[in-house]
Amino acid sequence: MIRYIRRAAAFCLLLLVALLVNAARIQIFQADELDDNPANRRSTIARYDQPRGNILVGEESVTGSEDTGEQLAYERTYKHGPLYAPVTGYASQTYGTTLVENAEDDILSGTDSLLAPLPLWNEITRSRQPGGNVVTTVKDSVQRAAYEGLGGRRGAVAALDPSTGKILALVSSPSYDPERLSGTGSAVTDAWARLTSSKSQPMLNRAIRQTYPPGSTFKIVTAAAALDSGVVTDPDAATDTPSPYVLPGTSTVLPNEASGCGKASLSEAIRVSCNTVMAHLGVEVGLDGMLEAVAKFGFNDSGLRIPSGVAKSNFDTEMSDDQLALSSIGQFDTTATPLQMAMVASAVANGGDLMYPYLVDRTTTDDGNTVQQRGSRSYHQAMNPTTAMRLQRMMVDVVESGTGTNAAIDGVTVGGKTGTAQHGIDNSGTPYAWFISWAQEKNSGRPAVAVAVVVEDASANRADISGGGSAAPIARAVMQAALDD
């Protein structure tokens, strides 16, 4: 019997060994695979186990974190949610993250290896760093001026520091409170359903994710192309453009809203916004020349990141001359984001040197030590410095005696350009009112701010009048705020 007892004992030992081998298999060899299984909620739980780092505007944090005591403990809170939603985006436990919350998620959630003083040690101990902070380039006063200027009307504002590329304001209206999307549960899903089904698209970031036909504001780009390519050598000399102008190869007549555009000079064409002159100049520059020029401003660049991706501004690469003519005055298939048009204004103001726009100034650890500083860098020399000076003069004329007088600020050099974009079938939609501008203190060596404003539901309907009437006052308030800062 003893022999059989020993064998039975050996059998029990075998069972134990099987258990131990199996435990090692799961806990060591398959552990990584199981940890990474998307259905495993542990990484999500760990993610919300600590407060999320904050997003700062100036010295002030515009976000917060609240311990809910639930399984996903910390939920995002927002101060001035709708005001900063186009900057921060949302950080939702149900719907993920967008914009800065998304682009800087590693820093904010504390997983970025740069936050760890001893990365290898952290890897072994699996310990987590507290979330770091993200300091944005946005100026609170500028952001508020833009938000209040739009006053709930559909539209967007982008403001840049022309000499650095810092984004001073990024506003989209109507906006939403991202705090409603934090956390889990029916309140969040209901809010999501309401926001996504709303006709006014409050979650659409119109400043960087929506493109509009830029209308007459695009004439600045065409003018730069004409001057840089030598098609126009003297901006004050008369051009050979008849008014009205028949689009090349067609019998379609392009009219002007303004008067006195027949054989008008480039300066005059910009000041009163002549369609005919600019369309003709575009054709004279030619498709290749126009494509080269628009690319230097950032059109057709789908890789622009601030660090969130910016929608591609479009200028068609294959067109007939009549289409090119229309494209050159910001119609046909030409579309641009408000940020893109702010870049156009900023390139002119900065002597032709277009700085790469950026929204995140630096990231820090939770106790404020800088982790990474984002410097300004040049994007393209968008035009010759001489061309830039000439365009500055023309844009100042627009504000002093042209269509953009509503943007004038006493004692400050302000350059601008109005625009009204027709859209919809047979141009049936209410036109978009545009205004792009820049401002420079008289005694300052460099411009203070460049702005692009678009108002979707501008009430006035006449070309350029609506741009000057609806959008220019907003741009003026934004520039004033930036100058005061």
Added chain:
Amino acid sequence: MTATRADAPPPELRLPKRRGVELCLLVGAVLISVYGYADVGLARNGAVPPDVAGYGAGLGLLALVAHLAVRFRAPYADPLLLPIAVLLNGLGLVLIYRLDLETPKDQAAPTQLIWSTLGVAFFIAVVVFLRDHRVLQRYAYLSVAAALVLMIVPIFFPAVNGAKIWIRVGGFSFQPGEFAKILLAIFFAAYLAANRNALAYTGRKLWKLQLPTGRVLGPIVAIWLLSVGVLVLERDLGTSLLFFGLFVIMLYVATGRTGWIAVGMVLAAVGAFVVGSFEPHVHSRVEDWLDPFASIDAGQGPSQLAQSLFAFAAGGMLGAGLGLGHSILIGFAAKSDFILATAGEELGLSGLTAVFLLYALLVARGYRAGLALRDPFGRLLAIGLASILALQVFVIAGGVMGLIPLTGMAMPFLAQGGSSVVTNWIIVALLIRVSDVARTPHPDHAETGVVAPVLEDEQ
């Protein structure tokens, strides 16, 4: 200390009783449990739980009383058995308390503590009142009758989570199948001890297999089939697997016929295939075992088994630390069938290995007692009880770790479950009792228990 025996051996022949060792180990077991309890509180709330002193005192008192019972009534008992039981039970209470923190509306630890107390009370009763394990041999048929009644009764009660193994009276519920394990082991031991020669050497020879006569084999196979049949009806696959394994091991040890193991394996394979194919409850568990992540791919979220595997993986080598895991994600059976996953996640592979080794020691000590005994009934009983523990640990641990299909069973001492805790304390009490006889220096009981007619006297 050998108060129970008039003919105590002369002092120079006395083996060490090791009661002092047992007491030291018990202090260690209680301290480890109290440390674990405090650790959960520190990890979760940054403070030692307010009732840690009460918990320590309660567990310590249980351990002390059990120790005194052993010291005075089973002085030669194996000194490892009681400390291991106390440590496992204490650890189980810590794990349940830790999971209670996640389910504020469902507090299981206090109830478990009451059941543990009851279990220790049974332990003491067995150690004190069962003077000699061979007495049990006389109650073999009573045992099997009681076991069958206990197993059949739950059929008349509604199913809980798919298995009809519960009796509910008012707010009180227990699993009679748990107690039936011990009774069946007693019956098997008694019957096999009485008939092992007949089983091994009589009957016709079929190829290489010596078949015993139907008269000897018949009753035991009938009883066994009846038990397993009832359990299948109740969908208690874990226990039927346990009984099957128990029967085969005891039959093998009693007769030494390797053929029984082969027959057992074949029968088990056929039975498992039939039940696995036709019983939907079991079929789904087999499918879940074959692909634990199928429900994830189907978009229905992770199954309990997948959650359990996630928990083990999250533990890794060293574990997340007591109180710092998320094994509550497993869901409703986290405190019972899946308690090992919490151990795996929070104590890691190192802690899990320690737990397995504790069980292994318990089993090994049971086998050791069996080897040291002279009477076949005691031997078979010790081996049967130890095998119950071994098989139970394997079936449930293998199930929650995806080694074998999952069958609902309680991890001995660790899992939430009153009937289970009480049963396991009785098993340890019986092992204490047989080990006391085994280690008592004067071999005055040698070969006296093997009297087959005793069985006939009984009924």
